Amino acid sequence: MMELRWDIILIGTSAGGMKALxxxxxxxxxxxxxxxxIVQHMGPDSDNYLASLLNEKCQxxxxxxxxxxxxxxxxxYLAPGGYHLLIENDKTLSLCVGEKINYxxxxxxxxxxxxxxxxxxxxxxxxxxxxxxxxxEGAIHIREDGGxxxxxxxxxxxxxxxxQAVVDAxxxxxxxxxxxxxxxxxxxxxxxxxx
Amino acid sequence: MNARDxxxxxxxxxxxxxxxxxxxxxxxxxxxxxKRRIATFLHENNLKHVSELIPxxxxxxEIFEHxxxxxxxxxxxxxxxxxxxxxxxxxxxPILKTYPFIKVWHAGCASGEEAYSMxxxxxxxxxxxxSRLYATDINDDGLKKAxxxxxxxxxxxxxxxxxxxxxxxxxxxxxxxxSSNKAIINTSLKHNVRFSNHNLIRDSSFGTMNxxxxxxxxIYFEPELQDRVTQLFxxxxxxxxxxxxxxxxxxxxxxxxxELEVFNERARIYRKLYQ
Ligand SMILES: C[S@@+](CC[C@H](N)C(=O)[O-])C[C@H]1O[C@@H](n2cnc3c(N)ncnc32)[C@H](O)[C@@H]1O
Numbered sequence: 001m002m003e004l005r006w007d008i009i010l011i012g013t014s015a016g017g018m019k020a021l022x023x024x025x026x027x028x029x030x031x032x033x034x035x036x037x038i039v040q041h042m043g044p045d046s047d048n049y050l051a052s053l054l055n056e057k058c059q060x061x062x063x064x065x066x067x068x069x070x071x072x073x074x075x076x077y078l079a080p081g082g083y084h085l086l087i088e089n090d091k092t093l094s095l096c097v098g099e100k101i102n103y104x105x106x107x108x109x110x111x112x113x114x115x116x117x118x119x120x121x122x123x124x125x126x127x128x129x130x131x132x133x134x135x136x137e138g139a140i141h142i143r144e145d146g147g148x149x150x151x152x153x154x155x156x157x158x159x160x161x162x163x164q165a166v167v168d169a170x171x172x173x174x175x176x177x178x179x180x181x182x183x184x185x186x187x188x189x190x191x192x193x194x195x
Numbered sequence: 196m197n198a199r200d201x202x203x204x205x206x207x208x209x210x211x212x213x214x215x216x217x218x219x220x221x222x223x224x225x226x227x228x229x230k231r232r233i234a235t236f237l238h239e240n241n242l243k244h245v246s247e248l249i250p251x252x253x254x255x256x257e258i259f260e261h262x263x264x265x266x267x268x269x270x271x272x273x274x275x276x277x278x279x280x281x282x283x284x285x286x287x288x289p290i291l292k293t294y295p296f297i298k299v300w301h302a303g304c305a306s307g308e309e310a311y312s313m314x315x316x317x318x319x320x321x322x323x324x325x326s327r328l329y330a331t332d333i334n335d336d337g338l339k340k341a342x343x344x345x346x347x348x349x350x351x352x353x354x355x356x357x358x359x360x361x362x363x364x365x366x367x368x369x370x371x372x373x374s375s376n377k378a379i380i381n382t383s384l385k386h387n388v389r390f391s392n393h394n395l396i397r398d399s400s401f402g403t404m405n406x407x408x409x410x411x412x413x414i415y416f417e418p419e420l421q422d423r424v425t426q427l428f429x430x431x432x433x434x435x436x437x438x439x440x441x442x443x444x445x446x447x448x449x450x451x452x453x454e455l456e457v458f459n460e461r462a463r464i465y466r467k468l469y470q
Contacts, residue, residue: 044276067414067443083414083443086227089203095443096228097411098268114227117199145199 003191006148007122008071008087009034010115012108012138014041014130016158020178021054021128025076027182030059034189036076037065037085037093037115039106041130044082051078067095079106086114102134112138121146126181127172128152130162139171150184153177205245206230212249217259220396221266223420229266236265260335268415269305269337273312273354273367275410276442280312280361282462287437288320291405297326300404300431302395302424303412304330307341307388308354311370312361313408314384319364323387329401331393341390344380346371351378395424400431407432411441422450429454429467438465 013020017040028036040050048064055062058076065077065085070092079085083095085106094114101107108127112135116123125142127135129152139149151172154160156179166172176184196204206229210221221229233245242248252259274280291297297317301310310330317323332338351371358367371378393401395412407428413421425446428438438455440446440463448457448465458466 068418080443084228086231088225088227094225094227095414096231096268097270097414097441098228098232099270110231114231117202117227117230120197120199 004033004122005188005191006034006119006124008115008119008124009036009185010112010123010125011036011038011128012112012125012130012135012162013039013128014104014108014132014134014159014162016129017041018050019129019158020152022057023178024126024128024182025054025058025060025062028058028060028076028186030074032060032186032189033073035071035073036060037071037079037087037111038076039079039085039108039111041104041106041108041134042081046081048078048080054078065093065095067093069093079111081106084110086110087118089118091118102132104132104134108135109138109141113141116142116145116147119147123147124150124185126150126152126185127163127166128178129157129159131159132161133165135162136165136169136171139166140169143171143173148173150174150176150181152181202230202245206233209233209245209248209252212253213259213262216253218397219263219394223396223417223423224266224415225417228268228415232266232268236262239265264334264336267332267334267337269332269334271305271308271411272357273308273351274357274361274363275309277357277360277362279410279439279442279462279464280316280357282459282464283439284316284320284362286459286462287406287464288316288322290435291322292320294405295325297322297406298402298404298433299326299328300401300407301328301330302393302407302409302428304332304337304341304390304408305334306337307344307390308346309408309410310341310388310390311344311380311384312358314388315358315363315367315370316361318370318384323384326387328388329404330388330390331401332390333392333394335392338390338392344385346378346380348373348376348378395427396420400427402431403433404431404436405433406437406439408439410439411444413440413444421446425451432467434467434469436467438467439463440465 151163
């Protein structure tokens, strides 16, 4: 029997993130078996313009995360501007207007930590380009729970600070150039070591 | 059981300890944000495990109150979501203008910024003298701050942008007295605003309102509790009264076919039907 290596894929990014997401998400096949949840730093006014833009370019469904919504495979959920995005034990999404974390709401740390509480070692988190250090603490949390962390190779990042912080904290299992990330996750998603 | 499962158990035990000891029921609060706030509280108090909190809150009411305050999320702004306040001003206020007296309830008012935003709006529309605003919360620290009406000047300056986008007619700073780095809300705006403690879970209806704000509170509640609170609001509204939720919140209108209609979907404004 085939088993999935991960049950959730998280992506955190900030400055330069739109282009980086455009390099990864369109390569994910429509029948990809794992839900994807994304925090791209943005302000409260951003509407769901980013989600609809990405949705046009992707085979998976890209949509703004709705409070209380169940996460499904074949879908990428984008945190709305002005809200933290968390995942509940029953695999529904939750929004929260609590304090900014790392000057950010949505914050990557908040998403990563709450997802790790639910999915543990079945979590894959990816940190892409960005100008601050949001995501490092979340990445550490994920590693402690046995999950996997990929940092974009800072040399390929429009703004290297964010993936570099994860690398410096020794919280990355893999450091990959931007154009290899999609291939990596699609190639590794199935675990074949069970029969 | 792995460590994550153990934490889940600890959280449930803590919540029932709080319920048994103090009668506060967090059972229908969503766990992810509660857990995050409990973790922060542990960190700030140099505690390692959630269960260490139980003996502390059992025997020390003050610690319990600190915990409650950190569990609620009293984070707010003036004119949060300007497009909502714009719809309020342009679509709801003309209806309110036809009423001889206007009763407003801000449920979950945190430190008062939303209630004062409404007071200013009503003032600009000439309605404040015949309005009464009731603003309630479970967080006494927030309520105290709200009653004082003293805010950071820098914050108020940041809200100017929101205020203008919401259709504000003057200068937001004119509604405050500035004293060094503080902005103090004008007393004339406070006369018709009453702050008090009210728990949406435990306490009953508040009288007959014309408009209820409950913004960014439903996101912390499980659907069962959201439904209960919606029912409480229906019982507290005059026919034709309005319910205003946060931008990412909604009411399943199909559950209330004879009670409610959507008034402005984007702005999350609902209206109680005349029966
Ligand atoms: C995020 S704030 C929303 C403030 C404001 N309405 C806004 O949208 O900016 C949520 C508030 O709901 C309050 N709250 C939580 N549970 C409550 C309950 N059971 N009864 C009354 N208020 C509650 C919290 O204390 C907090 O101040």
